[in-house]
Amino acid sequence: MTDLISSTPSLAMTAIHPDPAFPRFHPRPAQGWINDPNGVSYINGRYHVFFQYNPESARHHRIHWGHVSSPDLVTWDEHPVALRPQDGGPDEYGCWTGVVTDDGGVPTAAYSGVTSGHGHSQVVISRGSADLVTWEQIGHVAASMPADPLVTAVRDPFLFRFNGKRYAMQGAGLANGHAALLLYSVEDMSSWKYEGIWLTTENPVAASHTPAEIWECPQLVRVPSDGDAEDGGETWVMMFSLWLSGDDHEHANGVGHLIGSLTEDPQTGLPIFTPRSGGSSDLGRDFYAPQIVQLESPTAGPKALLWGWANEGPGRDGRRGRTQEEIDAAGWAGVLTHPRVLSVEKGELVVSPAPEVEAYRGPLLAEGAAGTVSVPAFAEALISGASGEVQLVLASGTERQVVFTGQMSRGEELRIFVDASLVEVYRTGSVATTLRAYPAPGEEWILELPEGAAASVWELRLPE
Incomplete structure (x- = not known):
């Protein structure tokens, strides 16, 4: 595959993709494998989203970094491949998960480099x-790799700032079976100081909410919380992808988070994270490896935007999937979610679509619709008004497959996005649900609403 020039509009390309299952409103290259979002950053007036990428096939192999960027989270440009495995280098086997930061005016990537299929990663x-x-x-x-016999696996560096200092952490697995975080001081981006094991699943709150053998893709950000004004402190969210041995893009434990506080150790000056609660960060089986970018506003305070990865693969929970042969024939695999805004309300994580994605709303196809509602292949639906079960199904004649089922309470809203084979469901005051489903020829999307509920449905359109 030939690299596209830096000005190629990514979303415009997807509108003419030959595969009807290819999402149009979530930017990615037309061909090749993608997985974890990487290097999510806002630098020089643009949002940049990198991602693990194999431009040569729809399989997870020899990972590069792809790159898209946007001034507004709506119109996206695709850029040439950013990072490539270097023969003989510390990233010879792949440029894996990492971050991008502005280091004294110089955009700088810090990522996991691996030299072989069984090698330990290093921060490159x-x-x-x-x-x-x-x-x-x-x-x-x-x-x-730390010279600590207890540490058996390390991956996925993430940078954060606390009390004016820069730190990093990496996910890890320990010889005793616990997942862990490793902490680093980063005064100089070119040389990180290892400070030791920072947090593990020996912590009872972590063990309850984020069980894993390795914490992958660790994230740590400040988020707005309705409790901050009460106690005068700041609310921090730590998020992990919960890796278990035997995972092969199935990720049964999914993604979990911890909500807590950061304080400074009076003896060492290092940060201490104290978790007080947690939970699942997405309720779908097709969501993994999210990355969060911390944004700061002098007037509005902290803001955190998240992107996640939704993979292809065999159907789950009664949904039809794609075989590896079908994925190979299509020539592409993987998609990133919409950008999502994080907050904490009543002590719980709340995940909402970034308000900018409303720009994709096209014609209003239904307003106040009830009962059974037809939904196009690229759509947004807003449901409210009653309690009961909501279902999103793919149907053709008497044949049907249930893609999403959820209970609604009075006063709640469900906001559902359908983008070809990607479904994102957002619930008032809760986390999202990310699902993949592949319409067969002749099938259409149908919303089935409880009595008293009403839906507005928009067809999605690309901005002109």
Whole structure:
């Protein structure tokens, strides 16, 4: 596959993709495999989303970093491949999960580099141009595997700031079977100081809400909370992808989060994270490896935006999937979710679609619709008004497959996005549900509403 020039509009390309299951409103290259969002950042007036990418096939192999960017979270440009495995380098087997930060005016990527299929990862540093399109890969290693026999696996660096200092953490697995976080001080991006094991599933709150053998893709951000004003503190959300041995893009434990506080250790000066609650970060079986970008506003305070990965694969929970042969024939695999806004309300994580995605609303097809409602292949539906069960199904004649089932309470709203084979469901005061489903020829999407509920349905359109 030939790299596209930096000005190629990604979403415009998807509108003419030959595969009817290809999403049009979630930017990704027309071909190839993608998984984890990486390097999510807002630099020089643009949002940048990188992602693990195999441009050569629809299989998880020899991972590069793809790259899209947007000034507004609505219109997206696709850029050339950003990072590539370097023969003989510390990332020879792949450029895996990592972040991008502005390091003294220089865009800088820090990511997991691996030298072989069974090798340990190291934190590799690459410097980018001002527009983040061109990257210099010299194989610089900022942190290697800790010399601690208890630490058996390390991956996925993430940067955060606390009390004016920069820190990093990596997910890890320990010889005793616990998942862990490793903490680093990062005064210099080119050389990280290992501070030790920071948190593990020996913590009872973590064990209850984020059980895993390895915590992958760790995230830590400040989020707005309705409790901040009461106690005067700040609310921090820590999120992990919950890896278990035997996972092969199935990820039975999914993604979990912890809600807590950061304080400074009076003896070491290092941050201490104290979790007080937690839960599942998405209720769908097709969501994994999210990345969150921390945004700051002098007037509005902290804001956190999340992107996640929805993979292809065999159907789950009665949904029809795609075989590997079908994925190979289609030539593409994987899609990223809409950007999502995080907050904490009444002590619980709340996940909402970024308000900017309303720009995709096209013609209003139904207003106040009840009972059984037809939904096009690219649509948004807003449901409210009653309690009871809502179902989204794919139907053809008497044949039907249930894609989503959810109970609604009076006063709640459900907001459902259908983008070809990707379904995102957002519930008032809760987390999202991410699902994949593949309409067969002749099938149509149908909403089945409880008595008293009403739906408005919009067809999605690309902005002109």
